[in-house]
Amino acid sequence: MIKVNDNFLRIPSSYLFSEIARQVSDYCHTHPNAKIIRMGIGDVTRPICPAAISGLHAGADEQAQASTFHGYGPEQGYQWLRNAIATHDYASRGITSVTPDEIFIGDGAKSDLGNIGDILSPDCRVAVTDPVYPVYVDTNAMAGRAGTLSENGLWNRIIYLPCTKENGFVPELPHEVPDVIYLCYPNNPTGTTLNRQQLKVWVDYALANNALILFDSAYEAYITDADVPHSIYEIPGARQCAIEFRSFSKTAGFTGLRLGYTVVPHDLKGFGANGEEVELHRLWLRRQTTKFNGASYVVQRAAAELYTPEGRRQVRQTVDYYMANALMLRNGLTEAGFEVYGGVNAPYIWVKTPDAMSSWDFFRFMLEKCNIVVTPGAGFGPSGEGYVRLTAFSTHEATTRAIERIAALRTR
Numbered sequence: 001m002i003k004v005n006d007n008f009l010r011i012p013s014s015y016l017f018s019e020i021a022r023q024v025s026d027y028c029h030t031h032p033n034a035k036i037i038r039m040g041i042g043d044v045t046r047p048i049c050p051a052a053i054s055g056l057h058a059g060a061d062e063q064a065q066a067s068t069f070h071g072y073g074p075e076q077g078y079q080w081l082r083n084a085i086a087t088h089d090y091a092s093r094g095i096t097s098v099t100p101d102e103i104f105i106g107d108g109a110k111s112d113l114g115n116i117g118d119i120l121s122p123d124c125r126v127a128v129t130d131p132v133y134p135v136y137v138d139t140n141a142m143a144g145r146a147g148t149l150s151e152n153g154l155w156n157r158i159i160y161l162p163c164t165k166e167n168g169f170v171p172e173l174p175h176e177v178p179d180v181i182y183l184c185y186p187n188n189p190t191g192t193t194l195n196r197q198q199l200k201v202w203v204d205y206a207l208a209n210n211a212l213i214l215f216d217s218a219y220e221a222y223i224t225d226a227d228v229p230h231s232i233y234e235i236p237g238a239r240q241c242a243i244e245f246r247s248f249s250k251t252a253g254f255t256g257l258r259l260g261y262t263v264v265p266h267d268l269k270g271f272g273a274n275g276e277e278v279e280l281h282r283l284w285l286r287r288q289t290t291k292f293n294g295a296s297y298v299v300q301r302a303a304a305e306l307y308t309p310e311g312r313r314q315v316r317q318t319v320d321y322y323m324a325n326a327l328m329l330r331n332g333l334t335e336a337g338f339e340v341y342g343g344v345n346a347p348y349i350w351v352k353t354p355d356a357m358s359s360w361d362f363f364r365f366m367l368e369k370c371n372i373v374v375t376p377g378a379g380f381g382p383s384g385e386g387y388v389r390l391t392a393f394s395t396h397e398a399t400t401r402a403i404e405r406i407a408a409l410r411t412r
């Protein structure tokens with residue numbers, strides 16, 4: 001008999017983006033001349049920068065010659081890329097403790113965020129912010145850590161940390177003590193951040209309670225404020241309690257190429273059922289060498305070019321391009337009378353719906369009145385109700401047009 005993993009049967013099908021697509025398609029059907037601007041989905045639009053493209057070409061040519069051909073590489077990634085990451089993403093920011101050996105190259109942050117649960121007990125109690133990037137919740141549900149889904153859409157074994165304008169989008173320490181805490185800063189979907197002091201509260205809490213922080217810093221490159229940490233390892237003690245996940249997707253446009261990395265410090269220890277202390281690094285290395293055969297050579301070759309002076313300048317340009325959109329959206333929405341959060345250290349703008357409108361009603365309002373597609377905040381969790389998310393990943397032209405339409409709302 002084919003017995004399936006019943007945990008999958010308890011997970012509701014993710015209907016957020018399919019429901020958005022259905023409603024947009026229905027609208028286009030009845031309004032064939034509508035010029036829709038999509039600010040809902042979190043994919044990037046700028047092409048990959050010339051430095052990385054030259055790396056891709058060079059890598060492809062090397063694969064064509066027996067003398068330079070690369071077959072299976074190290075499961076943890078090539079040493080030259082891990083060295084470049086340790087130097088440019090950590091040492092250059094004053095974090096000299098992260099060694100290349102603690103950096104694992106993978107095919108994107110989503111895989112690693114989903115797979116990390118392999119090395120954790122199914123008993124672990126998990127805390128997530130609400131609203132949240134759905135991957136954290138669904139992967140724990142698949143592993144059986146989430147318990148059962150209640151009427152209100154919450155899992156009974158997951159500890160939710162509401163982030164709303166009332167608490168300044170800063171999660172409060174939970175009453176029940178979790179074993180694992182997911183933090184994503186700068187945040188998707190709210191675009192808000194934690195400053196050093198606010199992140200230190202969580203590091204101190206994790207150390208005091210023997211909890212693990214899974215720190216998703218996919219949007220690190222978008223930070224502009226000096227007081228916002230780029231890495232959790234800027235906080236003393238984080239090496240004893242945190243794993244950090246990064247991605248080349250939103251930074252360098254690698255959403256289609258696929259590459260990311262995960263830092264597992266040697267100082268980070270967990271416990272077996274018999275009380276035995278074990279380095280999480282050892283377990284993750286074992287997991288990766290068993291289930292993963294390494295990221296593509298050609299893609300790693302391209303990523304290495306991002307760390308050259310030219311590559312870094314080009315990445316900066318792309319990030320600046322999106323952040324100019326974020327500024328346009330923030331200003332335009334504020335001038336039109338909306339309450340706006342995020343967009344300063346992140347490519348996401350989190351907008352309060354007017355007149356206590358529900359997030360789906362405001363989604364339809366924006367679709368019908370402005371022909372702009374936004375993402376209803378309720379799709380990211382109950383505390384996302386009353387908000388919508390806009391992304392800064394469009395072109396300048398589309399963003400400008402979107403702002404003109406939003407400004408026209410006032411004069412209607």
Ligand SMILES: *Cc1c(COP(=O)(O)O)cnc(C)c1O
Nearest residue numbers: 108109110133188218247249260
């Ligand atoms: C886009 C994104 C990622 C990156 O995913 P990849 O698999 O590297 O493309 C990770 N976390 C969050 C919160 C994201 O929005």
